[in-house]
Amino acid sequence: MIWHKPEIAERSGPSVVAEGILSSTSIATPTGWRPAGSLVPGTLVLTFDGGPQPVRSAHLAALGGAHPSLWPLLVPAWALDNREELILLPEQKVLIEADIAEELYGDPFALIPAQALEGWRGIARCRPPMGTAAVQIGFDEPQVVYASRGVLLSCPGDPFAEMDWLQSSHSSYSLTQARHLMACMMAEEAGAALRHAGQHQIGLAAR
Numbered sequence: 001m002i003w004h005k006p007e008i009a010e011r012s013g014p015s016v017v018a019e020g021i022l023s024s025t026s027i028a029t030p031t032g033w034r035p036a037g038s039l040v041p042g043t044l045v046l047t048f049d050g051g052p053q054p055v056r057s058a059h060l061a062a063l064g065g066a067h068p069s070l071w072p073l074l075v076p077a078w079a080l081d082n083r084e085e086l087i088l089l090p091e092q093k094v095l096i097e098a099d100i101a102e103e104l105y106g107d108p109f110a111l112i113p114a115q116a117l118e119g120w121r122g123i124a125r126c127r128p129p130m131g132t133a134a135v136q137i138g139f140d141e142p143q144v145v146y147a148s149r150g151v152l153l154s155c156p157g158d159p160f161a162e163m164d165w166l167q168s169s170h171s172s173y174s175l176t177q178a179r180h181l182m183a184c185m186m187a188e189e190a191g192a193a194l195r196h197a198g199q200h201q202i203g204l205a206a207r
Contacts, residue, residue, distance in 0.1 A: 081150030
């Protein structure tokens, strides 16, 4: 990941941020959906595995200019069960569930870098929006949070507690592994679409 803490960003100008959650992204809390940028230490957030958990840290950084290889990804509405368009930073881990993941790696849940989603269901790179910021939300232990009504995003644990995603309850994959998984999922969906189209044509011919 590329992440400059606020004190570093103040000295060196805009940060190049590759992991984190856009401050405008809605995050589930026990009292409703709140923008990620409004979360502060102590705020309770609903997590996928641990129920309500207090935020330990929340670091904001402005999105500065970046090489196109570090541009975020625009996720169309419903591509990931999100009810509205969502922008994901390229190294932000996303939790997906797929039967093919279990076949390939032995676990139906997979934490993959968002950049591996490029090309799936219309997900594509986009220029970083002007004037926006990203927030890195941390917990005592690694957590997965609900974003944009249906997307599951990873958040790190306390690095001083020697916690890492290797101790997470979900498998985390490299970009190469994640791209292989997504290629298999895209092929599977394309095959299903072709079968459906063939059955539709047969039905029309039989009339």
